[in-house]
Amino acid sequence: MRSETARTRRGHAGTQTATLARGLGVFSIALGLAELLAPRTLTRSLGMEGQERLVQAYGVREIATGVGLLAARDPTPWVWGRVGGDVLDLATLATGLEGDNPRTPHIGIALAAVAGVTALDLYCAKALSGDGSQPRLPLRDYSSRSGFPRHPDAMRGVARDADIPRDFRTPEALRPWT
Amino acid sequence: MKALVWHGKEDIRCEEVPDPRIEEPRDAIIKVTSCAICGSDLHLYNGFVPFMKSGDIMGHECMGEVVEVGPEAKGKLKVGERVVIPFTIICGECEQCRRGNFSVCETTNRNKDLAAKAFGRTTAGLFGYTHLTGGYPGGQAEYLRVPYADRTHIKVPDGLSDEQVLFLSDILPTGWQAAVQCDIQPTDTVAIWGCGPVGQMAIRSAVLLGARQVIAIDRIPERLDMAKAGGAVTINFEEESVVERIEELTKGKGPEKCIDAVGLEAHATATLDSMYDRVKQAMMLESDRAHVLREMMYLCRPAGTLSIPGVYGGLIDKIPFGAVMNKGLTIRTGQTHVNRWTDDLLRRIEQGQIDPTFVITHRVRLEDGPAMYETFRDKKDACVKVVMTP
Ligand SMILES: NC(=O)c1ccc[n+]([C@@H]2O[C@H](COP(=O)([O-])OP(=O)(O)OC[C@H]3O[C@@H](n4cnc5c(N)ncnc54)[C@H](O)[C@@H]3O)[C@@H](O)[C@H]2O)c1
Ligand SMILES: [Zn+2]
Numbered sequence A: 001m002r003s004e005t006a007r008t009r010r011g012h013a014g015t016q017t018a019t020l021a022r023g024l025g026v027f028s029i030a031l032g033l034a035e036l037l038a039p040r041t042l043t044r045s046l047g048m049e050g051q052e053r054l055v056q057a058y059g060v061r062e063i064a065t066g067v068g069l070l071a072a073r074d075p076t077p078w079v080w081g082r083v084g085g086d087v088l089d090l091a092t093l094a095t096g097l098e099g100d101n102p103r104t105p106h107i108g109i110a111l112a113a114v115a116g117v118t119a120l121d122l123y124c125a126k127a128l129s130g131d132g133s134q135p136r137l138p139l140r141d142y143s144s145r146s147g148f149p150r151h152p153d154a155m156r157g158v159a160r161d162a163d164i165p166r167d168f169r170t171p172e173a174l175r176p177w178t
Numbered sequence B: 001m002k003a004l005v006w007h008g009k010e011d012i013r014c015e016e017v018p019d020p021r022i023e024e025p026r027d028a029i030i031k032v033t034s035c036a037i038c039g040s041d042l043h044l045y046n047g048f049v050p051f052m053k054s055g056d057i058m059g060h061e062c063m064g065e066v067v068e069v070g071p072e073a074k075g076k077l078k079v080g081e082r083v084v085i086p087f088t089i090i091c092g093e094c095e096q097c098r099r100g101n102f103s104v105c106e107t108t109n110r111n112k113d114l115a116a117k118a119f120g121r122t123t124a125g126l127f128g129y130t131h132l133t134g135g136y137p138g139g140q141a142e143y144l145r146v147p148y149a150d151r152t153h154i155k156v157p158d159g160l161s162d163e164q165v166l167f168l169s170d171i172l173p174t175g176w177q178a179a180v181q182c183d184i185q186p187t188d189t190v191a192i193w194g195c196g197p198v199g200q201m202a203i204r205s206a207v208l209l210g211a212r213q214v215i216a217i218d219r220i221p222e223r224l225d226m227a228k229a230g231g232a233v234t235i236n237f238e239e240e241s242v243v244e245r246i247e248e249l250t251k252g253k254g255p256e257k258c259i260d261a262v263g264l265e266a267h268a269t270a271t272l273d274s275m276y277d278r279v280k281q282a283m284m285l286e287s288d289r290a291h292v293l294r295e296m297m298y299l300c301r302p303a304g305t306l307s308i309p310g311v312y313g314g315l316i317d318k319i320p321f322g323a324v325m326n327k328g329l330t331i332r333t334g335q336t337h338v339n340r341w342t343d344d345l346l347r348r349i350e351q352g353q354i355d356p357t358f359v360i361t362h363r364v365r366l367e368d369g370p371a372m373y374e375t376f377r378d379k380k381d382a383c384v385k386v387v388m389t390p
């Protein structure tokens, strides 16, 4: 336990997950740049012409998330951000399936690809959030560090004599009813 | 002299700097005998607090021996006296000081304009903190210049060790004020988020002030053990649902009083938020900062009180103010009015009601300070509180 935490930050991801998160960051930035700089190429191949502005906005989002992933001390919220972005992407792509879009097969491929990335993002996010990990044990025993001369139950209310200033008192009528 | 100097995010070094001198007639110089690292220092270390400058000397929890006294502080302080220095610099004369609102002293902040721009009005000068609060050199050093020293001190009675009284500078009165702000009634459940040093002191204070039940929330097992030792029922937010456990412990009504002893670097809990919520939080491109505040606002019993010693710097997002308004919650917060509580707390230490040394886990030389910032932040080596001696 001690040696494991000597290198890693307590309660933070192991190196493998951290590497995956960084990889996702680089991927985010690359995809974001493509969306921002060549939106037409994307919309044309998907039969979603006219959506260039949206694609560019998504590009900005990807870049921001990517930078966040690479720069943050704790990438967890940023990976969750990617998961959210994936959901948006999937929803947007799905609208391309409506009507008689001749590029439906392309959209199918894109959907599958995004779904794959979503799975990876989810995996990474869950690993970072520590879901399913073993309960951690105390590194040292502080169970006798009470700071009190007697059992806490015997200390309860010992300071009720404290002179609580008037400006710190809650008016009687506003107190929670218990 | 040697001092711990801030050079940027995660860059604190032990360096040789010029000795402080008396600059104003109310100044005094103390030779620091003990100092500590505070959770607030971590916000500076992590680069969350604006208006820090490279070269700033850290530290606002310290004590020592008076070695020089300015002409206008004479009579109030003598060379050789032992004093604890409160982190809030106070004039003792302005309207706020006279009311005991020391942390918003109207006199001592020498960057009032900057503070007024950020906060609307000025607040007190603080040691070893941002230039928003005066940018006064701090006490993680061999010597400290104490401005307004005739008022800004707590005298240490003979027979008490440094470690017994050091935390009068900040965390003990901070935990105490957090509990006092709750105006605790014998029927109250007080839920405390964060079992760092401030949370630990708040737990003890809530027990002493007579709370029926104290609930403590964190995810670091040894900190939770320490909380339990002080009389709290604990919730590990990484292993159990804070909402469910609090419902259980308060028969579905919520705690009357909630304390945020975490502040702006709160960690998102793994269980409260559905995945959807976490995704949404992240999509706002805001880190999980206001997490504890949101949880408290949601869980607190109607007509209850939120007490917030945890430090915030600027703006926070997605605050469920509807919950606050409709439930009629009271919010009390602030940097601690240290000297308002220290006479009483000193008496309680002398009487043995509380021994604040329980929280100390690491004792090092000042030179080892920079490494201890990381140890404390990352909760390595079961670190809860670091005390340094120059
Ligand atoms: N108001 C004042 O005058 C004053 C004085 C001193 C410190 N502070 C502030 O009090 C706060 C705590 O200080 P500290 O020295 O105890 O620091 P700390 O960093 O040691 O403690 C914070 C604790 O909160 C826990 N935590 C993080 N996210 C949480 C969550 N979502 N739910 C529950 N617990 C969570 C952490 O695990 C840690 O144990 C800081 O913000 C500090 O700046 C304020
Ligand atoms: Zn502090």
Ligand SMILES: [Zn+2]
Pocket: B090, B091, B092, B093, B094, B095, B096, B097, B098, B104, B105, B106, B107, B108
């Ligand atoms: Zn004043």
